[in-house]
Amino acid sequence: xxxxxPALLIAVGVVAALAxxxxxxxxxxxxxxxxxxxxxxxxxxxxxLITESIGPIWEANHVWLIxxxxxxxxxxxxxxxxxxxxxxxxxxxxxxxxxxxGSAFTFRTYDSQRDDVQQRWGVLFSWASLITPVLLxxxxxxxAAGDIPVRPSGTFVQxxxxxxxxxxxxxxxxxxxxxxxYLAAVYLTMExxxxxxxxxxxxRAFIAGLGVFVAAMFALVLARRHVPLVWQGLTATVWARxxxxxxxxxxxxxxxxxxxALPPRACGGPNPGGAHPRWVGALPVSLCPSPRPHHRxxxxxxxxxxxxxxxxxxxxxxxxxSLVYLFRVFKSRPQRV
Amino acid sequence: xxxxxxxxxxxxxELGRQPWIIHGVMRTADAVTPMPGLVVPxxxxxxxxxxxxxxxxxxxxxxxxxxxxxxDWQRIYTPALRDA
Numbered sequence: 001x002x003x004x005x006p007a008l009l010i011a012v013g014v015v016a017a018l019a020x021x022x023x024x025x026x027x028x029x030x031x032x033x034x035x036x037x038x039x040x041x042x043x044x045x046x047x048x049l050i051t052e053s054i055g056p057i058w059e060a061n062h063v064w065l066i067x068x069x070x071x072x073x074x075x076x077x078x079x080x081x082x083x084x085x086x087x088x089x090x091x092x093x094x095x096x097x098x099x100x101x102g103s104a105f106t107f108r109t110y111d112s113q114r115d116d117v118q119q120r121w122g123v124l125f126s127w128a129s130l131i132t133p134v135l136l137x138x139x140x141x142x143x144a145a146g147d148i149p150v151r152p153s154g155t156f157v158q159x160x161x162x163x164x165x166x167x168x169x170x171x172x173x174x175x176x177x178x179x180x181x182y183l184a185a186v187y188l189t190m191e192x193x194x195x196x197x198x199x200x201x202x203x204r205a206f207i208a209g210l211g212v213f214v215a216a217m218f219a220l221v222l223a224r225r226h227v228p229l230v231w232q233g234l235t236a237t238v239w240a241r242x243x244x245x246x247x248x249x250x251x252x253x254x255x256x257x258x259x260x261a262l263p264p265r266a267c268g269g270p271n272p273g274g275a276h277p278r279w280v281g282a283l284p285v286s287l288c289p290s291p292r293p294h295h296r297x298x299x300x301x302x303x304x305x306x307x308x309x310x311x312x313x314x315x316x317x318x319x320x321x322s323l324v325y326l327f328r329v330f331k332s333r334p335q336r337v
Numbered sequence: 338x339x340x341x342x343x344x345x346x347x348x349x350x351e352l353g354r355q356p357w358i359i360h361g362v363m364r365t366a367d368a369v370t371p372m373p374g375l376v377v378p379x380x381x382x383x384x385x386x387x388x389x390x391x392x393x394x395x396x397x398x399x400x401x402x403x404x405x406x407x408x409d410w411q412r413i414y415t416p417a418l419r420d421a
Contacts, residue, residue, distance in 0.1 A: 073357070084370065085370050085371060085372060088370060088372050088378075092378055096381075096385065099385070099389075100385075103389055103392075107392065107396055111396060111399070111400075117399075151371075152371065152372070156373060156374070159372075160372055
């Protein structure tokens with residue numbers, strides 16, 4: 001068992017917030033994707049259902065992303081600095097996607113006139129919904145691949161484009177998009193009582209599920225060639241069986257997983273791999289902490305302790321009940337008479 | 338006026354307070370990304386937000402232009418008059 005340090009707990013919080021973001025906002029992105037691919041005789045009804053189910057909640061869903069960013073920023077400033085410098089371009093584009101998507105959705109939904117102008121907002125909304133999760137996946141894939149330099153060097157392209165514009169991050173981008181589309185189709189099946197629409201979205205869920213499988217397998221194959229760390233992490237767990245591999249005893253698997261957890265180049269720079277606790281390998285590489293708390297980090301921690309701004313606890317106290325209430329107001333089904 | 342107040346307040350909290358720096362510990366100069374060519378995203382975001390503000394004004398105008406006239410209101414809300 002890994003040692004339960006505050007850093008680990010907060011890292012779990014970041015991952016949980018990102019997972020919540022994918023499950024809730026990801027479904028909204030998927031809704032936009034299905035808006036783009038609305039086809040067949042029930043095209044209009046499909047779009048109406050998507051609009052209705054996205055409703056006013058989509059803005060609230062970004063709270064999870066903000067929570068993850070703030071936790072990363074406050075608790076792992078070194079990792080935040082590395083990520084935001086090297087991944088400046090995809091992160092900025094993702095931000096633009098989020099802004100355009102939200103604006104286009106608002107402009108479309110609350111416009112009083114039903115005409116061409118509204119249609120155009122719909123197109124912008126759909127494309128922004130398609131591109132944003134891809135970029136989110138690209139960012140996640142780059143972090144998992146773990147080749148983010150401490151200090152960018154070389155030409156502009158080498159330093160700011162090469163880290164993320166590679167096959168593996170792009171495959172993870174495709175996987176993220178397929179996951180969002182799948183989630184949205186499944187949710188939309190549940191959102192309506194119209195059996196025709198349910199059939200439409202059931203079919204779309206099957207297609208997207210297949211897409212998830214294909215993208216995941218593709219990412220796995222790429223991981224084997226380009227990202228041994230991810231490949232080992234995925235195949236050496238007790239749940240995984242290496243395709244065509246030998247059957248190993250449970251303990252061997254565990255030992256393999258732990259060996260994979262200590263990659264020599266993972267933590268780069270002055271920290272030798274062996275200096276880290278073993279659970280570090282389970283975290284994205286760029287989150288590898290330095291063994292001693294950073295000088296600034298300690299001062300910051302004291303400051304945060306005074307102001308209370310660094311602790312996630314109070315945030316959750318406000319966040320969770322508000323979200324529950326919001327979902328109750330907008331998502332509960334109308335009472336049938 | 339409400340819009341202006343909201344936007345101005347937001348500018349003050351974000352640009353004035355700069356929540357990403359720490360007084361005396363991490364200065365604004367430390368917080369700047371080393372990425373060259375920052376003028377590109379700066380210009381892009383400025384144009385994007387200018388575009389969005391123009392769009393908001395235009396859409397508001399559309400809403401107002403579409404709103405019913407006094408006669409329409411009378412027709413809608415006083416059925417007796419309509420039936421007469």
